[in-house]
Amino acid sequence: MMKSQLGWTAARVRHPEQAVRWTWLLIAVYVPLRLARRLADDLRRPWERRPHPGRPLTPYRVRRAFRHVRDRVGTPARLPKTTHPGPGRLPGGKNAPAARHHLGSELRKPMDAVIDHIADALKTPDNKNTWPYKLVNNVRQVKTIPGNADVPGSNPLTRLLGKKNADENRKKFNWERQVNGHLTKGECDLYYWELNPSLKWVQHYTQAGLQCDEFPFASTYQGKMGNDYSVRPINGLQNRNHGWTWLRTFYSRNRLADKDPFLVRTRS
Numbered sequence: 001m002m003k004s005q006l007g008w009t010a011a012r013v014r015h016p017e018q019a020v021r022w023t024w025l026l027i028a029v030y031v032p033l034r035l036a037r038r039l040a041d042d043l044r045r046p047w048e049r050r051p052h053p054g055r056p057l058t059p060y061r062v063r064r065a066f067r068h069v070r071d072r073v074g075t076p077a078r079l080p081k082t083t084h085p086g087p088g089r090l091p092g093g094k095n096a097p098a099a100r101h102h103l104g105s106e107l108r109k110p111m112d113a114v115i116d117h118i119a120d121a122l123k124t125p126d127n128k129n130t131w132p133y134k135l136v137n138n139v140r141q142v143k144t145i146p147g148n149a150d151v152p153g154s155n156p157l158t159r160l161l162g163k164k165n166a167d168e169n170r171k172k173f174n175w176e177r178q179v180n181g182h183l184t185k186g187e188c189d190l191y192y193w194e195l196n197p198s199l200k201w202v203q204h205y206t207q208a209g210l211q212c213d214e215f216p217f218a219s220t221y222q223g224k225m226g227n228d229y230s231v232r233p234i235n236g237l238q239n240r241n242h243g244w245t246w247l248r249t250f251y252s253r254n255r256l257a258d259k260d261p262f263l264v265r266t267r268s
Helices: 016-035 059-064 066-073 103-108 112-122 163-170 186-195 236-253
Strands: 177-179 182-184 210-215 230-235
Touching: 016 059, 059 066, 112 210, 112 230, 112 236, 182 186, 186 210, 186 230, 210 236, 230 236
Parallel strands: none
Antiparallel strands: 177 182, 210 230
């Protein structure tokens, strides 16, 4: 409905912020279609089925009859004002093509921070610099993090079913405790303060709009206590998009059951 009828991905805007505003505008348009379901007449095509008795019309059919609903209930908007032509292009100006951003790529695939984190966690020997550091005699050690599809013979990740089990895995880095009399929100807080010493004990990473991303994923058996891992505070929107959309879609489309193995490859 949003894409085919309301043109969500049809718009070509110049800035990502405009893409976000366009999405919210379509949501505002979609809400009246839901509210007017019992006011609209069923203007169905000859080949369409009759709606189920007692069930409201779909927003698609409400949109078809919405002009009659608008005439019936009226509108609080004033009459349009007269306008005048704009000044046009300045003398000597050139018509250079403006940058365009497609909504599909701008809003549905913002995962650069997640991809960078996974790539850093899988890259040896540089993954010794990922948080938390693996120290032996105060010397950072290379981590053995599984799941790298680009390394022959790499141990795979295995799917762990159940949100409760995944939340249990997150406890190893997503803890809260008092450190030196100050509240600390897990390993990502410590890393956030490592990068921003002036904010130590003053601001948590969550107050900066960040979320704690982990690898291996908490939804795998390798995300349990005792294994090497990496965490990083990243953009909250990107983290949610990856976890709630792309990772769940990957599990579903490939029908990964409990303990099914898989490998990870990142692309820039």
